[in-house]
Structures are given as C-alpha cells and as structure tokens.
Amino acid sequence: MEHDYEELGLKAGLEIHQQLDTETKLFCDCPTTVRDEEESTHAFRRYLHPTRSELGEVDEAALEESRVDRKFTYKAYGTTCLVEEDEEPPRPMNRDAVSVALEAAETFGMGRVDHAHVMRKIVIDGSNTTGFQRTALLAHDGVVETSEGDVRIDALALEEESARRLGETDEGPVFSLDRLGVPLVEIGTAPDIRTPEQAQETAERIGMVLRSTGKVKRGLGTVRQDLNVSIEEGARIEMKGVQDLSAIGEMVENEARRQYELVEIADELNERGASVCGTYDVTEVFEETGSGVIDGAVSDGGSVVAVVLEGFDGLVGREIQPDRRLGTELSDRAKKRGAGGVFHTDELPAYGVSEDEVEALRDAVDAGSGDAVAIVADEDATAWNAVEAVAERAEQALEGVPEETRDANEDGTSSYLRPLPGAARMYPETDVYPVALDGFEVSPPELLDERAERYAEKHGLDEDLAERVAYGARMPVYEKAVESGYEPSLVASTVEETLVDLRRDGVPVEEIEDEELLETFALVDEDEVAKEGVPELLRGVAEGGEPDDVADELGLDSAAREEVEEVVDGILDERADYVENEGMGAMGGLMGAVMEEMRGKADGELVSDVLREKLQERVS
Secondary structure: OOOHHHHHHHHHEEEEEEEEEEEOOOOOOEEEOOOOHHHOOOEEEEEEOOOEEOOOOOOOOHHHHOOOOEEEEEEEEHHHOOOOOOOOOOOOOOOOHHHHHHHHHHHHOOOEEEEEEEEEOOOOOOOOOOOEEEEEEEEEEEEEOOOOEEEEEEEEEEEEEEEEEEEEOOOOEEEEEEOOOOEEEEEEEEEEEOOOOHHHHHHHHHHHHHHHOOOOOOOOOOOOEEEEEOOOOOEEEEEEEEEEEHHHHHHHHHHHHHHHHHHHHHHHHHHHHHHHEEEEEHHHOOOOOOHHHHHHHHHHEEEEEEEEEEEEOOOOOOOOEEEHHHHHHHHHHHHHHHOOOOOOOOOOOOOOOOOHHHHHHHHHOOOOOOOOOEEEEEHHHHHHHHHHHHHHHHHOOOOOOOEEEEOOOOOEEEEEEOOOOHHHHHOOOOOOOOEEEEOOOOOOOOOHHHHHHHHHHHOOOHHHHHHHHHHHHHHHHHHHHHOOOHHHHHHHHHHHHHHHHHHOOOOOOOOHHHHHHHHHHHHOOOOEHHHHHHHHHHHHOOOOOOHHHHHHHHHOOOOOOOHHHHHHHHHHHHHHHHHHHHHHHHHHHHHHHHHHOOOOOOHHHHHHHHHHHHHHHHHH
C-alpha cells in the first residue's frame, strides 16, 4: 500500500549501535574476541529483579519483564573475569574506546561533554549479569547530511555490549559472556527523518563514518539499528535490533503502515461502540476437541480462558503488516506472559477447532454476531495471566496505537517486546569515576568515500576496486601494505578478489590473519614468490600454514629466467605442429600451458617475454 508520508506526518529517528574493535572490554581487561560455545569452562545461573530508582519508582518496561519468572544461565570461559560475572566492581573506562567514539563525534561536528559520567540503565531480560547496562554520554548536537535534508544527532554515548543469547531451555534463556562488555558506541538522531528512504540514507551515512575509523568490528551482530517511528495520529514506537542495514527503509515503511491500520481500526471500533468485556473459563467447551494445542493443555490439567471483544468481529483478523494482524498483536502479548499464543473467532474454525465448538464458545460467553472472542489454552495461572494481557492490548486498540518497544523481525515486520522505558530506568553508576574528556586529542577520520577517491587517484586503482577496498573489511591491511611499499594493485586484487574467489571455493579465508597477508606481500616484493602463486599460498595459509613454510612446501619460490626458458622450450617442442600452423597466433594458447606448468612460480610478465622471444625464434 502506497502512502503519502508527508500527509501521514511520518517522523523517525535512529539509534545506531556499533561494536568497537578494541583489545579489551569497556570496564575490564578481558579480550573482545568471540568464542565457540564448546570452549566454555563453566556456567552459573541468576535470577534478575527490577529495582527502584532514586525517587522510589519502578520502570514499567522492567516490571513487564519481571512478570514471567525466569532463570538465566551464563556460559563463561577461561578468559572470563569477576567483573563480567558481577562479582567485583568494574575497572575504569577503556580510554581507547573513548578515543574512537570521539573521532566519530568530531566528524559529525558534535560538542563534547566536560566529563563522561557513567549511568546504569535497568535491563532485566538476562542480557546483563548485573541487571543493568552501563552507558556514558560523550557528545551531543551534531548533524548528518542527507539528500533530503539534514538530520540532527542528539547524542553519542559509549556503553557496554550485552551478553550473546545462545538459546532457550525450559528454565529460561542461555547467554554467552564472550560479548558482554565489548565497547559499543551508540549514536541517536533527532526525529528529523521524514521518509523510509531518508532513514536508509541516514543509517548508511552514520555506518560509513564509524567504519571510516578503521576501529570497529565487522560481521553479523557487530552493528544493529534501533528505530523510533511515529505518524501524526499514531504514537512513538521503538523498534529494537535491526541487524540488516538494507532493511531499515522497509522497517519504517511497515511501521508507518501498521500505525495507519491501527488508527483505522480504532476509528471503526469506536463507530461500532466496541468494548472489551469479561473473561471466562470455557474449558468445558473443548473437553473433546480435535485441536492438539487445546487438548494438550486441558489434558495436563490446564484451562481454556476466553475474553469477549464486543464489536471486534472481522477486525481482529485485519492485516496491519505483511502476514501480521491485530490478532497477532494480541498473541504477542499472551506470549510475553508465558502462553503459546491465542486463537480468535476471526480465524476459527481452524487448527482442529470445529464450527460446532466455535458456536458453543460464542454461546458460553454470550457473544453476539458482531463480537469476537479470543482464547488461551495453557496451565491455569498462565492462561489467566495471558488473557489479562490480551484484554489490555484489546483495550489499547480502542485508542489507536500504544507506545511500546517492538522487536525487529527478519521479514521487515516487528513484534511486541515490552512497554517503552521511562526515566526510572536510569540512575548513576557509583563504582566508576567520571572521565574528563578535555585530555583526548583526536581528529576526524578520512571518510571511506574520500578514501576510495584517493585510492583511485593516487594508487591507480579503478573506481570499482577502489571503492570495494575502501569499504571492505580488509581496508586496514591494505593501508599497511601500501605504506610498506607493496604494489597497490596486487594488494587490492588480493584482498577483494583473490580472497573472495577462495571463499567461494570453500577455503576458510577468515582464518587468514592480517599479518599473514602482509608476510605474503613481502614474499612477492622480495621475489621469493611470484604474483601468480599468491592464491595457492593463501589457500595453504588458510589451512593453518605459515606463509614461508607454505611457499617452501608448494615450491612457490619465484622461478629464475633460466627455469622459465627451460619450461617454454619443452612446451614448444611438444607442440611444434601447433606452432608451425599458428605462428605467433599460438601465443595465447601456449601462454596458458606454460603458466599451468609453472604452477604459480613464475611472474606472468616474465613468462610472456620469454615465450614471445622463443616463439619468434621458431617462426622466423
């Protein structure tokens, strides 16, 4: 559905979270490397509960999370320290991380705060062992330029990354502590974005600036975007965890549509005089049901609980996002209370529920033809708790769009996560001293688009390759290699073409360290290995070998002219008839044969020179 976003009054803001590539974490000296779960040496468990702010208030989002009692399991490693386990106070803030964050702030023209004061932000979803996340404001009031106008940056903060979620057990979630505490820069914009396209462009620009520092982590999960979206008649919605940068425009578009549809539904409900009526135990209706879900709950001693939605008929099943309906929103709320989901009469009979059971259900709760009924089947306390949440969400549907925090789904839609946090969520961290920022001398980094232009103009790379190198994950090693005097075209083609080709062949190129690439370029520069031998050399390095050793084992030492001449003479003798028939036209076919025989030991230019001379001698 196409929308006029100006007419809708669309407003959006971004929060970009990017992991920094520092050696140690933000508040301890543990490494920031990702670990395999199998490397875990021990585990411990915690229960987390909301705390009151300094004014005695409890944050609504934290309270909602605490409604379901869960045990959190944390997998630790040989490198895990007592700070990460919340058994001792944090160390001073990582100054390297502060410097990187301030580089980005300089690029956006932001003003620094005098002192960075660390705050605690309550988070009891298990992602932090402490029950809170430490964060510190570093700078404010900047600007991102876009083709649709400037977008103001309200704040740049440095905070600790959350623990990595591994999965779920019957008792609760399981987390890994390898990621907990990795320095994370957060950049929040003002709600100046007016179209999905501008949101996309803003995110790309901020991401480019952060990558320009050369000190950010790359790969899945190292950067995520949160969105704040509203339309004029809607409400502010925070969407958490957009992992794919290219999905931001779609997320904004789908949220604008969701709010538009919810406003339309509210108008229709109010015209009908709709209301949310009582809740009922309707277990008896489903005593002989064919629904596996309901039968399973009842057989285990559970209940089927219903809520009557007077005047909601036909609207619970109305689509508000692709493949998501108002009924899905009711189900999201039930799931947050521990239930498996919701059935409602707009979709029944289905899922093993018969038409007769639907009629019996309507009779049991005295629902009219214009009413809808939603049911939850689960353990008794869970069912009643979940139906209460369903009723609350249905009441909100009468008003329009409820303010809330939503989870970004992979398909570009979103689902309910928790209420929006309030001011009671933040309070001062008393275990970390403030950091004076006037002693940090930093300069804005060279931006990646500027870097690509320099690579093309100064290094002679074509524009496409220059851009790929500048934006690529191996850009820092390219810079080091060129500074060391190695040939730019060789380095660029290796990091952006050879490694890509090897990866497509199933070679684990991610195992190749930057230092090993530099050693490879040094071997070529010293004529120890021919350029043509680089792919085979790196294949061996990826499988665990050292560059020098792989070169020796594969016989990749650069061939002398005499050895090339010997191989060329042999091939010309073998293919004398071909040479006689084709003359100098045989050059192309013979070149491939010689290079194959040399197996990467000879430089292509040397082979070409020798072959041309020898061929001319034969055909003259």
